Amino acid sequence: MNNRSVADLKPGESGVIKGFTDNIISLKLMEMGCLPGSTIKMNYTAPFGDPISYYIAGYNLTLRISEASAILIE
Amino acid sequence: MGGERIKKIALLGNPNSGKSSLFNQLTGLNQKVGNFPGVTVEKKTGMCKLSGGKKLKIIDLPGSYSLYPRSLDEQVVFETMVDKDNPEYPDLAIVIIDASNIKRNLLLFTQVADLGIPTILVLNMLDVATNLGQRVSPTQISKFFNIPTISLNARTGQGIELLKKTIADNNIEIADPIFNSSDFENGIEAEIKDKLKITNDYKAHVLLIQYQNFPGLSDEDKKNIKALIRKKKFNPELSQSKEILKRYEIIDKVIKEAVVYNLQKSRNLTERLDKVFTHKIFGYVFFFAVLFVIFQSIFAWAKAPMDFIDFTFSELGIYLKTNLPKGVLANLLTEGVIPGIGGVIIFIPQIAILFAFIAVLEETGYMSRVVFLMDKIMRKFGLNGKSVVPLISGVACAIPAIMATRTIGNWKERLTTIFVTPLMSCSARLPVYTILIALVVPENYILGFLNLQALALMGLYILGFVMSMLSALIVNFFVNAKEKGYFMMELPLYKFPRWKNVGITIYEKSSAFAFEAGKIILAISIILWVAASYGPGDKIKNAESYVSENLNGSTPNEKEFKAKVEAFKLENSFAGIFGKALEPAIRPLGYDWKIGIALVTSFAAREVFVGTMATIYSIGSEEESTIKSRMRAEINPETGGPLYTPAVAFSLLVFYAFAMQCMSTLAIVKKETNSWKWPILQLVYMTGLAYVCSFIVYNIFS
Numbered sequence: 001m002n003n004r005s006v007a008d009l010k011p012g013e014s015g016v017i018k019g020f021t022d023n024i025i026s027l028k029l030m031e032m033g034c035l036p037g038s039t040i041k042m043n044y045t046a047p048f049g050d051p052i053s054y055y056i057a058g059y060n061l062t063l064r065i066s067e068a069s070a071i072l073i074e
Numbered sequence: 075m076g077g078e079r080i081k082k083i084a085l086l087g088n089p090n091s092g093k094s095s096l097f098n099q100l101t102g103l104n105q106k107v108g109n110f111p112g113v114t115v116e117k118k119t120g121m122c123k124l125s126g127g128k129k130l131k132i133i134d135l136p137g138s139y140s141l142y143p144r145s146l147d148e149q150v151v152f153e154t155m156v157d158k159d160n161p162e163y164p165d166l167a168i169v170i171i172d173a174s175n176i177k178r179n180l181l182l183f184t185q186v187a188d189l190g191i192p193t194i195l196v197l198n199m200l201d202v203a204t205n206l207g208q209r210v211s212p213t214q215i216s217k218f219f220n221i222p223t224i225s226l227n228a229r230t231g232q233g234i235e236l237l238k239k240t241i242a243d244n245n246i247e248i249a250d251p252i253f254n255s256s257d258f259e260n261g262i263e264a265e266i267k268d269k270l271k272i273t274n275d276y277k278a279h280v281l282l283i284q285y286q287n288f289p290g291l292s293d294e295d296k297k298n299i300k301a302l303i304r305k306k307k308f309n310p311e312l313s314q315s316k317e318i319l320k321r322y323e324i325i326d327k328v329i330k331e332a333v334v335y336n337l338q339k340s341r342n343l344t345e346r347l348d349k350v351f352t353h354k355i356f357g358y359v360f361f362f363a364v365l366f367v368i369f370q371s372i373f374a375w376a377k378a379p380m381d382f383i384d385f386t387f388s389e390l391g392i393y394l395k396t397n398l399p400k401g402v403l404a405n406l407l408t409e410g411v412i413p414g415i416g417g418v419i420i421f422i423p424q425i426a427i428l429f430a431f432i433a434v435l436e437e438t439g440y441m442s443r444v445v446f447l448m449d450k451i452m453r454k455f456g457l458n459g460k461s462v463v464p465l466i467s468g469v470a471c472a473i474p475a476i477m478a479t480r481t482i483g484n485w486k487e488r489l490t491t492i493f494v495t496p497l498m499s500c501s502a503r504l505p506v507y508t509i510l511i512a513l514v515v516p517e518n519y520i521l522g523f524l525n526l527q528a529l530a531l532m533g534l535y536i537l538g539f540v541m542s543m544l545s546a547l548i549v550n551f552f553v554n555a556k557e558k559g560y561f562m563m564e565l566p567l568y569k570f571p572r573w574k575n576v577g578i579t580i581y582e583k584s585s586a587f588a589f590e591a592g593k594i595i596l597a598i599s600i601i602l603w604v605a606a607s608y609g610p611g612d613k614i615k616n617a618e619s620y621v622s623e624n625l626n627g628s629t630p631n632e633k634e635f636k637a638k639v640e641a642f643k644l645e646n647s648f649a650g651i652f653g654k655a656l657e658p659a660i661r662p663l664g665y666d667w668k669i670g671i672a673l674v675t676s677f678a679a680r681e682v683f684v685g686t687m688a689t690i691y692s693i694g695s696e697e698e699s700t701i702k703s704r705m706r707a708e709i710n711p712e713t714g715g716p717l718y719t720p721a722v723a724f725s726l727l728v729f730y731a732f733a734m735q736c737m738s739t740l741a742i743v744k745k746e747t748n749s750w751k752w753p754i755l756q757l758v759y760m761t762g763l764a765y766v767c768s769f770i771v772y773n774i775f776s
Contacts, residue, residue, distance in 0.1 A: 025458075031142070061562065
């Protein structure tokens with residue numbers, strides 16, 4: 001079973017969210033529209049590689065790598 | 075509830091949904107729109123006039139994504155909407171959503187609508203949605219939720235009348251719950267409802283999850299809930315995640331019925347701008363260019379109004395001095411109160427200009443990009459990308475800067491930002507810097523165009539910035555964070571700023587400064603005036619005879635004599651005695667008791683240094699060049715050379731750069747951290763830092 005997270009996405013690459021590694025942060029991420037089954041696209045990273053901008057649920061959301069790596073993708 | 079009188083309306087919405095613009099449209103009063111998530115930190119209220127002359131109170135709640143708080147701002151929303159005893163608990167809720175970002179925006183709406191408060195849904199930014207190729211149908215949404223839904227353009231005001239009419243008609247029924255929380259739990263909510271005597275299912279659900287942070291519950295209630303949760307094996311996190319999933323499931327159904335997605339149009343403009351603004355080189359180049367323009371304007375544009383204010387207040391003082399009957403009251407007014415008020419007002423031009431820039435940057439959406447660019451770097455120092463705004467603001471004044479830290483959700487990062495912001499060189503230090511630099515740094519040019527004095531000044535600003543970064547590291551080392559903070563920030567689409575909102579921001583920040591800082595500076599000015607005007611014994615009262623006795627044969631003219639008397643009075647006042655008592659402590663830094671007095675008086679506001687110098691050296695005027703030449707002529711009795719050697723001046727510069735000499739800042743820190751611990755630590759740390767660094771500088775240069 002692979003354990004790729006959203007933080008592993010390359011610019012322009014999309015993934016389908018399958019779950020989270022952290023319960024508490026998952027609640028906030030879900031509120032922001034990162035739901036299991038939805039598609040998330042990586043836009044670009046900030047100059048030093050962190051945070052990262054994603055396209056999810058119809059808008060651009062920026063996440064720190066620590067937050068992005070809590071989201072697992074299929 | 076139709077028919078019952080509506081008195082209070084709460085306005086809710088996500089950050090960037092146009093909530094503040096709507097508030098401005100409804101009330102025409104005090105608020106601003108920002109593209110910076112969480113810019114509306116304070117709960118603001120205003121009166122809305124309906125047709126027929128009826129007036130209603132509107133509460134503008136901070137932008138939030140959900141009823142489950144993750145920052146101070148969102149906590150306010152949760153408390154206001156759930157606690158029936160909260161003074162702002164509304165009779166009607168208006169939830170505004172960004173139609174171009176409908177999915178996430180609807181989450182908060184569905185939560186609010188389930189609280190048992192009549193709710194109106196406002197669809198904003200339909201034009202933006204259309205441009206992105208999404209057609210949103212208000213009628214379908216209204217039908218789905220069975221809740222009045224109004225399309226509106228908060229920027230132009232289109233649709234406002236319909237909204238007002240809907241409020242005035244006052245026949246909004248409480249709709250059936252959108253999400254039925256009782257389906258999920260095995261009877262625990264029924265028990266809670268019974269125990270706490272609440273009728274609404276969803277409120278019971280929210281309280282079960284959030285009871286620990288809810289002020290409306292007694293300790294006994296909390297204990298009961300805790301026991302109940304254990305008994306029923308209730309899992310709050312699981313329950314909350316089920317709720318979010320269920321709500322989004324329902325939202326997906328609405329979207330299916332009410333939104334038609336045409337060919338996905340690109341977010342062209344925003345994407346293209348972001349390529350530049352978040353570029354690894356151009357992004358920073360542009361940001362530093364923006365900073366450069368801001369600093370230039372603060373100093374260049376603010377100079378004329380500041381000179382004017384300075385002139386007005388000194389003229390007013392002179393006028394009152396000559397026209398009022400002589401006495402204590404007149405002295406208090408002309409030497410304590412008026413300079414005190416003037417010392418506050420003089421900073422308003424700089425603060426206004428600074429916040430004009432910050433408001434535009436926030437309105438356009440650029441500020442979120444700055445946060446995005448700077449987060450990684452700032453985090454290395456234990457700060458947050460959002461710390462950039464307070465740090466920039468700190469160059470004008472630490473007070474609004476510290477208030478601007480409220481957008482930082484993580485407590486540790488926020489605290490660190492508050493702690494280090496006063497190390498940024500604020501504009502009160504500028505008069506001290508200029509006079510001391512002019513005293514010891516020659517006005518030479520290197521390479522033909524770099525002014526040495528300007529370089530020294532810039533060096534001090536950089537010094538302040540570097541020290542605040544290093545101090546952040548130190549704070550970070552000592553403070554342990556219990557709570558976990560989130561970054562998660564929206565990058566909104568770029569928009570043109572609304573000038574009305576910019577104007578309101580300028581007005582708000584300036585008046586907040588004038589009143590928050592103003593009353594403290596004024597109070598301290600009066601205390602200092604008393605300390606500098608009175609002293610033990612008869613030396614103050616009989617100053618003239620003491621001075622005449624000690625003339626040693628010299629014959630000063632009347633003006634010189636008067637100045638000598640003033641200097642004698644200050645020397646023997648409480649402030650003077652204090653300065654002398656301080657001398658042994660500040661001797662290692664190269665200062666004498668006269669500088670000691672200036673250090674003491676600088677506690678009201680640092681720029682008082684200049685005025686104190688003028689009095690100590692018994693100069694009749696506060697003209698900078700006069701003070702400068704007088705200071706240059708001051709002789710050190712021990713060495714026989716000038717007192718203000720480069721070593722002393724540099725030592726003083728460093729002292730003013732680092733020392734915590736601002737009571738107003740301490741008061742604000744107390745307010746924002748809700749304890750005396752942090753302002754006291756800040757006072758000790760900064761003043762200690764100033765002492766050590768000045769000592770080092772003095773010894774290097776002498």
